[in-house]
Structures are given as structure tokens and as C-alpha cells.
Amino acid sequence: MNPISPSRRRLLRGAASAIALPAAFGAGAQPVREFRIGHQKGFLSLLKGRGTLEQRLAPLGVKPTWTEFTAGPVQLEALNVGAIDFGDVGEAPPIFAQAAGAPLAYVAATVPRPKAEGVLVPKGSPIRAAADLKGRKVALNKGSNVHYFLVKLLEKHGLKYADVNVVFLPPADARAAFEKGSIDAWVIWDPFLAAAQKSLDATLLADATGVVGNRAYYFSSLSYADKNLDVLRVAIEEINKIDIWAKLNRDLLAAELAPLFGIPKPVLDLSTARAEYGTGPVTPAILAEQQQIADTFLALKLIPRRIQVRDVARSPWAAA
Template sequence: MTTLRFSFDLLSVSKRAWSAPVRTVTLTMAALLCAAPAHAADLPVLKVGDQSLQTRGILEASGQLKDLPYRIEWFNFPAAQPLGEALNAGAVDVGGLGDAPLVFALAAGAQVRAVAATRSTPLDLAIVVAANSPLNDAASLKGKRIATTRGSIGHYLALAALKKANVPVSEVTFVFLAPADAKAALASGSVDAWSVWDPYTALGEARDHDRIIANGVGLSEGLSYQVATDRAIAGKRAQLADFLRRVALGQRWALSHPDEVAAMQSRVTGLPVDVLKTVYQRGQVHPVTIDDSVVSAQQRTADTYEAANVIRAHLDVRTSFDRSFPLP
């Protein structure tokens, strides 16, 4: 009998402590089929990886999950690295990754391609410090400990901010942690700063009065992707194309309906509505065509990781895109 394992980051679905552990719920396939209508069990399945339920929240709020001609199995992750690992293992068919985590996944040998792209204003991508910290800019990070998730957009931002401030990477100590653990380390003083992204940035600002000392504007390309496995592109093309169309329509709708998206996302995740409204208003996430400018921007991100020895070999990103899924 097939067994599916679903992992939920409780930080994303609860208002409780930042340090809440990851809980894994195991369901048998028989139980899933008994719980679903018979006709739904006969539909093809698309396995979708999400981060902090953000894609699902937009699709729910915009009505794009109605009348699906297939079933979606959602897998939620607290950060991009475990989602990238799930894509690499074929545990999910498609999922959202930032530009830097995609580079990290490709360098690890993942057989995946970016099939849709978005741009955002990277105000949410930030290096934050505790409210009472004496640090006030990237230059002040010299000699300090910076928490982030290895291979994440937060990791990328820290490298880019240090380079701009002329602080050698050898002059800081990176502490690689999952978001909940990184927040706990910042709160306890075990690290001096945390390089992170929304909704964690907005939640820290609202709950603990964390201060931003650097953000991604001018440092990050602001690109994120829906990334699919080669197997899904070949074997689930119709479902994948329909899903990407719905995501793009939902993202456009969300730009002019931040209140509705925040309210729905709050019901799904348990995070405060005002925090989520901040996430959507400052991000301004919008779909863009995968063109030569996107590919060039992605190559710059890969080259930055190569120069910092985050990846060990040169990566030509041109083969990591599939441009055959047009925007609606």
C-alpha cells in the first residue's frame, strides 16, 4: 500500500512560538481515497510544493481552485531548500523557488526547469536585527554571526550586501538554520542578524519589532519561479499548463486585492491579517515572460554563488528554463 508523507511547518499555520517544530502527518492512500469522492479519486494528480502556503492562499482567494480537471496534493515547506530537495527527489511535480534556491538545486543535480517566472520588489528580502541591536547597516556586520538558510534568497542577499559594503565573507560567520530556528537564535542573541524573506520579515517586524538594516533593492533580481521536474513536464503537461495559468491569473488578481488575499491567507496559515497585507502590498509579485533578460539575470545570480563558493562549478542556466508555457 502506498504511503504519502505530508510535512507542515507549524510556524506557517500557527500563531504560536517561532520555534514550533515540524510535524509530519502520515496518511495511507486507502484513507485518502475513502475521504475523497469517488470521481475525484479518478482524476490525475498534480503534486505541488508551496512555501508558507503562499501560492495556495492566492489561488484560494482568487477562486482559481474551482473546477479543477485534476487533483492537487499540496506539500508545504518552511523554506526553499527542502522544497528544492523534494523536487530533486521527485516527491513533488512543481513548486515555487526563488532565483538563488533554484541555482542551489540545479548545482545539486536536480532534473528540473523553471516553467514560469515572477518579479517582485525585494523590500521583503532583508537582513534584520533585534530591536535593541547596535547594528545599523551591512558594514556593521563585520565580525558578526548571520543566520540564514543555506542556498536561500536570504543567503544570496547576505553575500550581495556584504560585497557592496566591502566586507569580506571571511570576516563574518554564517550560521545555517531553518527559519524557525534562525528566529529563535536571533531572539536569544546566539546570532547578531538574520537574512530572511517574507512572511518571516513582516512577522518579525510586527511581533518583535525586528529592524531591517539592509534589503534586496538593488541587490536582488527579484525573480522567483514555478519549477517543475523534467518528468512532470513530459508526463503531466496538460495539468501543469493549467496550473501555471491559474497561478498567473491569481497573482494578477492579488495585486489589486491585497485585503482579500491577506484575509484568506490568514485563515489558511493563522498568521495575522495585517502582516500578510504587508507581505502582498510591498512585494507586488507579478508574472513575467521568461525571456532573455530573465535568463541573463538568473545567470548573474548563479555567478554570484559561484564566486562565493556556494556552488563549486560553473552553471550555465540557459538549459534550466522551459519557455513553452506561455503566460495567459
């Protein structure tokens, strides 16, 4: 994570305070406890729309406020300047944040979702297997979950990271480059993965099955987690209820997510059908997976120092 300029720091704080927080529920009531949620388009958006979290937290004197961000790393920047208390992110961004000294705490993790990320090549490409990527131009979003996936996929097929020409591009730019034929392969996650398969007839060279887990994480700050584990426990329980519903209602889930992402429902049908659902505690085994990612990034000189992931894990269930 790069140093945050004073102007960006003010912007992040302003974004998170855009929704006014009432001082109390009513005359004589105790002040409302803060719970400032940062979120990307996705399951937290569904939770916001349902209003069930507000109902569960009201007896605790907590009223959530919500701020939408474009990506996980931006949420972590907001956390770093004290603008939010909770958010969702993929595997890689919190490693960069911890290495940069951000006060994040892992508080929950999803089940593995290996089919939700993959390597795409154009239809008719001579690249038929991962080993054929040697010497090719491969685009990905730097420091993202797919960055680690590519490293491990190459290793599995006898290649080194240096054997491919990696081009760092955000999803929109990578798709444009893919369409123009200026890259040979694109490593990307759903729903962008499904969209390219459906609209560009792209070929899925490999997904992450048998390579990496591809989990998502829910995070807080160390200071907030140490004082509000009861709030975090309720939030994660409500998130998991959305997961349970999604697993049993994939068609309805796709219909609800399509307008949220601005993507046609058939694309969401593909991505939701292959997704896995479930959110729970960050276990020692999960932390070991995350530590392996951190050690890999250190070896590639993508982070400046070794970190211990377990040092920033907190269990909301410890307050149960």
C-alpha cells in the same frame, strides 16, 4: 542537495501519493493525466482553495492533486524522486538542485520583490549601516534567497562574505537566537521579516532594493514539461490571476493569508503592502539573473560544479 536516503525517498513518494488519483472521470472516459502539485503555504494554497485550476484543466483530461510541503528544497527533493510534477520555490534552492543533478525545469517566474527580504538588527543596536556588519554574527537560512542577498549587500558596501561571521539557522531557530541576543543580525524574508518587525520591534537595516531582485520560481521536471506544456500554461495563467487579484485586494489578501500562516493580520498587512505581484515567462534576462546567482554560489564553493541555468528552462507558452 544532499543524496536522498531510501527511507526518505519512500517518505516523499508516499506524501505525494496521499491523495488518490481517480483513473477516469467516468465510465468509458480516457485515463486522467497526472498533475501532481507540491506547494508551500502561499499563493498555490489560495489557488487550491478556489478550485479554478480544476475547472480549467478538466477539458484537458487533467485532475490536479495537491501535497503541501514545509519548504521549497523539500519540494525539489520530491521532484527529484518523481513524486511531484510542479511546485514553487525561491531563487536559490533550484540552483542547488540543478547542481546536484535534479531534473528540474524552470517554467515561470514572479516579478522582482526586493522589499520582501531584509536584514534585521535589534532595536537600539549600534549597527546602523550594512558596513557595520563587519565582524558581526549574522544568521540566515543556508542556500536560501537571503544567502545570495547578503553576499551582494556586503559587496555593495565594500565588504567580503568572509568579513562577517555567518551562522546558518532556519527561520524559527534564527528568531529565537535574535530574541536572546546571541546573534547581531538576521537576514530573513516575509512574512517572518514583518513578524519580527511587528512583535520584536526589530529595526530594518536594509532590504534588497537596488541589491537583488528576489524572484520566486515555478518549476516542473524536464520530462513532465516536455510532454505537458499545455497543462503548465493553464496553471501559470491561473496563478497570475491570483497575483492580479492580490495586487488590487491587499487587505483581503492579508485576511486570507493570516489564518493560513497562523500569523496576525497586522503582520500580513505589512508584508502584503510592500510585496510586488505578477507571474509570467522565464525570459533570457531573468535566466541571466539566475545564472549570476549560480556563478556566485560556485565562487563561494556552495555548489560543486558550474551549471547553465538556461539549459533547464522551458516555456509553456511555446505550446500556445
